[in-house]
Amino acid sequence: MRNHTLNLFKVNNLSDLNFSYKLVEFNLPYLEGQEDRFNKQLQKISQQVALLSGGPAALIKRENRYWIAIPADKIFEETSINVVPYNIRVSLLPDVYQVNASSIDKNNVDVIYKFLDFEIRKQLSRNLRIWKLNSSQFFLKQPIVSRTDSIIDIYEGFSYKLVLLHGSTFYICIDLSTKYVDRHVLSYYVNTGNVQTIGNSFKGKRFLYLNGDNWYATELEGFGEDIQSHEFNNNGDSISVYNYILNNARTRKEDIKRVLKPSDLTILYKYPGRTMEPHSGACSLAKMLYSTQDKEVQSLHRYSIKDPNIRFEAIGKYIREYFQNIRYGNIALKISLNPLVEKVPNFSMPELKYNNDRTLKAGHYSNGANTTLREFAGERKHLLIENGVINKSMFDEQFLIVPDSMDRKLVEAFKKNAEHQIKALAPAFTSFTVIRYPVRANQAATFQIQEIEHILRRQNALNGFALFVLPDMTSESPRSARSFHDCLKNQFYPDLKVQCASAYKINSFFRSFPNAEAQNMFEYRVPEDKKPKFKSYLTNLVLEHLIVNRKWPYALSKNLHYDIYIGIDVHDRYAGFTFFFKNGENIFFFPEQVPLKNRSQRSEKLKANLLNKVIYEKLKMFIPKFCPTPNGIVIIRDGRSFGEENKALSSVISSLATDGLVDLSQIKYSVIDLHKQSAVPLRIASHTNGFNKLENPIAGAFKKINETEAFLYNTGFPFQIRGSAKPLHLTQIVGNTEFPKVIEDIFCQSILAFSAPDRSNSLPITIKLIDTLLEPLSGAIEGVEEEEEFEDSLGNY
DNA sequence: GCATGCTTGATGAGATAGGG
DNA sequence: CCCTATCTCATCAAGCATGC
DSSP, X not given: OOEEEESEEEBTTGGGOXXXXXXXXXXXXXXXXOHHHHHHHHHHHHHHHHHHHTSOOEEEEETTEEEEEEEXXXXXXXXXXXXXXXXXXXXXXXXXXXXXXXXXXTTTHHHHHHHHHHHHHHHHHHOTXXXXXXXXXXXXXSOBOOSSSOSEEEEEEEEEEEEEETTTEEEEEEEEEEEEEEEEEGGGTOOTTTHHHHGGGGTTOEEEEEETTEXXXXXXXXXXXXXXXXXEEETTEEEEHHHHHHHTOGGGHHHHHHHOOTTSEEEEEEOTTOOOOOEEEEGGGEEEEEOTTSHHHHTTGGGGOOOHHHHHHHHHHHHHHHSSSOEETTEEOOBOSSOOEEEOOBOOOOOEEOGGGOEEOBSOGGGTOSBOGGGHHHHHHHHHHHHOOSOOOOOOOXXXXXXXXXXXXXXXXXXXXXXXHHHHHOTTOOOOEEEXXXXXXXXXXXXXXXXXXXXXXXXXXXXXXXXXXXXXXXXXXXXXXXXXXXXXXHHHTTTEEEEEEEHHHHXXXXXXXXXXXXXXXXXXXXXXXXXXXXXXXXXXXXXXXXXXXXXXXXXXXXXXXXXXXXXXXXXXXXXXXXXXXXXXXXXXXXXXEOOOOOTTSOTTOOOHHHHHHHHHHHHHHHHHHHOSSOSEEEXXXXXXXXXXXXXXXXXXXXXXXXXXXXXXXXXXXXXXXEESSOSSOOOEEEEOSXXXXXXXXXXXXXXXXXXXXXXXXXXXXXXXXXXXXXXXXXXXXXXXXXXXXXXXXXXXXHHOOOSXXXXXXXXXXHHHHHHHHHGGGTTHHHHHHHHHXXXXXXXXX
């Protein structure tokens, strides 16, 4: 194992700090089955106490009862808190609990975490050299020296999170972050003379407002008069914007006087994304914020992608400059200047099983390997091209649906290429039936799709699989092209399974040549110089089409530790389920329509009875066929599970036991939450002997932060990525499986990169497939409604 | 066509302030 | 004193550039 550097900086003098606390008592009745409500009520009480006492409040459970801990030096009056339907009395108990570093245990560690985190955040917010975007992101007030002639200043900063390792040691975890801000203040562009003509173009944009020492993000609502004339109501008194700003400038008064002119225009702003009574401010204190889709930022985006050396160097700098003067009570926190360095374990690359009994094994030839780790990604693709897909089942009916604007000979040429490529990978494939559809410019997507449906119905093509060539929509807005695409997939789903391609793209590869055999005839061919690009385009398109056809390209040589994995994800109206058995030769996908989210619950929450129904039905059918008496069932939930998955899984297992399909005394189970993006911005870099001291960790490296939580790096070596690898965050929410075995199983699943075998893939195939086969449907509903509204408004004229 | 890293924007939910 | 608009906090999907 190699040494690795982690972006974790230890709090060294925890033992010097005094975390003594008092308890707050309350009695909240728990109604059976009302767990959701109970948790919300608990949270509300704890926040209320934090407010009353003016400091941190930590919710803790002792002797099967809940309490709230607040620092021993805080006090508040006994009071009632309204948590519908109760009024809960909260009172501060007199006893003081002494806590020191040696007495940290799992009963009081959350108290220490909350207290410490509260202080660190508070003191970062008070640091005059940085500004706070939200509770975890901080940026320097000095932009980094620009490397371009751009009108944009780049503000670098960091996101912060306090991390508890293995329940006893605290670390500061920070990562880099960037914001793009206009170099000039708004008054450089807009003044009382031109506000009528160009003012509107700035409305709705986001601005960084430099209000004295306090900088924050705002959204521009509109403009007022000049700041000397413009008055607003301040606690009952009318005051001009100019006077208000100078009265409140405090230490920054001289600086502000220099930029603030009485003739500056007043801006009316609100906080981004909110509806509120606008505040008044000065144009000369606002600088426009840019987002990643702004043209001006596009060329700067690459500067924020940083390799591990540069990233870790900057992280160390922020620790030195902003984390060495933080106090807890009367004592300075001693935060290590050096990052945590330790041996990080990794799983080895699993062996893959291909068609024709071929395998791919990375490592030393002496161990039976047939490739080096370095060559793994390339070979993974190469073996697939050579041997074809492992799934040899028959194909359903196949359609090639093309716009009638596409030349017949071009369609013929493309069809020949596509069929040849598919047959090379899956010999069971025969041919496409070509269907042409008319394209009507300037017509709503819904209307066009209806017309296409009539045509497909006449040709009996509403079932099966289609490669659908989208018309050339380069002249139209990207939104309407996207809307067409989404409508299409939504309209025919799930009977007709559609993979899309673009006529524009296909056209760009082909050229017409004189026919060699017949004079005055033409044919379409790909010229030599475009062949490599076309080959790569076609391979990827065909691989996707095979995935849509459920023809999995390869599998694992060995079974996973646990026999059954179930992936679950939700996109708007559909929940997707994948069932993965043993080594992945048998994977099944099912969409299930779910009720649209309502106001009171989280959008992605699934109900236990739906989960129970789907999972039980399918497992009852599959277990006898693919894995009799399984040793374990694991649910992987993309995003957050809400206890429903757990309820469903235990009821499914007991039903299956009644049916005699599983052995209750043997079977293991668990629910895993998988986050592509974690609140903990943990990074890892491997030490090398080369010129660059740090590089991305090997794929399969993992860092457990406690018994049920880990970070898994799936995108490192041998895969090539720009920047620094971002891990998956895995949490075993419930269950009795061995967590490290589950992590390894998830790593193996991520090596089944079906859609791009030569690239890295961070998601396990159980989740990735749901995204691929479900994703285009989400958003389609909204798109349709927008189009219809648009049509209606046209009709009124 | 695919993949990645990265930032912004949207969203939900609890809590609060202030008007009627 | 209740209701509603506003605010804060936290999380996740969308959308970007870029490379194969």
